[in-house]
Amino acid sequence: MLRVNKLTDYAVVVLCDLLRGQALRSAADLSASSGVPLPTVAKILKQLTKTDILQSVRGVNGGYGFARAPQNISMAEVIEALEGPIAVTGCAGDSGECCELTDQCPMSGHWTAVNVAVRGSLAEVRLIDMLPEARFMDPDDLSSNIAARHAPAAQQAQA
Amino acid sequence: MLRVNKLTDYAVVVLCDLLRGQALRSAADLSASSGVPLPTVAKILKQLTKTDILQSVRGVNGGYGFARAPQNISMAEVIEALEGPIAVTGCAGDSGECCELTDQCPMSGHWTAVNVAVRGSLAEVRLIDMLPEARFMDPDDLSSNIAARHAPAAQQAQA
DNA sequence: AGATACTGTACCGTTTTAGTCCTGTATATG
């Protein structure tokens, strides 16, 4: 089905929730407001923190916030963060793994064309494009709105 | 990983083999020349025959051939034939299936943007782009070459 | 010190996938 993990699906739900809320939200908070079970939310957030999509703050009043302006985050990044590099088949990936036909395989690396195409199209869909409210708002207004709310969040998190 | 099935991977290998060979090839023949195990080849070919990518002829001297000019076949078609509709998440597919968050889901149908992007990029990669020889041949020459070899095949199969 | 909240990892049950096999049907050939 060429489908994305369920975990990635949830991740977008949670991220959108984070997008519209306060700067720093705890995993429990996000779980409650998004409907995704807490352990799952925790798992997702942990994973997203390993990349430069989210940042975390420990301790009381801690939580998660965007590591940088969310309007610059693409779906390609989110998907790659949750499921590893976008490689449609093992033979074409960076990992060097191949199927068992490598020795006589007549198409060494031709899947690359497919990978590049898919990767490119995913890079052009931004996370904020997934936010339902975006439909009813002026794009520029939305961006500045989000930037205003979240840029300080990243700074605060870094402090 | 956003990966395609191994079966789809094999399918492209087998299709490329069919692309360069005679008009009608048996499953056993294709298995031998591609290195993919026979039962698997058979499964793939059967599946591809359900769509209008391949055509089959039963009986002695039977086999498989392209149902139409192969240079018009896109990777999107091949992938969809093997794994069903390209729907990155269940919530966005045509099938009407959704994850369990449907009732309070804040992003009804926003994955559609992702699906359209991915589907579009896959539609632009043609099957013959996967053929290694294509690299060393003039595109026009290749197309006419393939057309000359395979257009009669379809007619013969239909007879 | 104690409560809160993230970190990392390991575990297990479920689902999906890959691969195999068997029975049936259609066609060419002698």
Added chain:
DNA sequence: CATATACAGGACTAAAACGGTACAGTATCT
């Protein structure tokens, strides 16, 4: 017409991936 070839369809099993959970550990605030 008998027989060999070759596709059609579906059932079945083993293996891998995924989803979800649990737990022990660490950092921070009050």
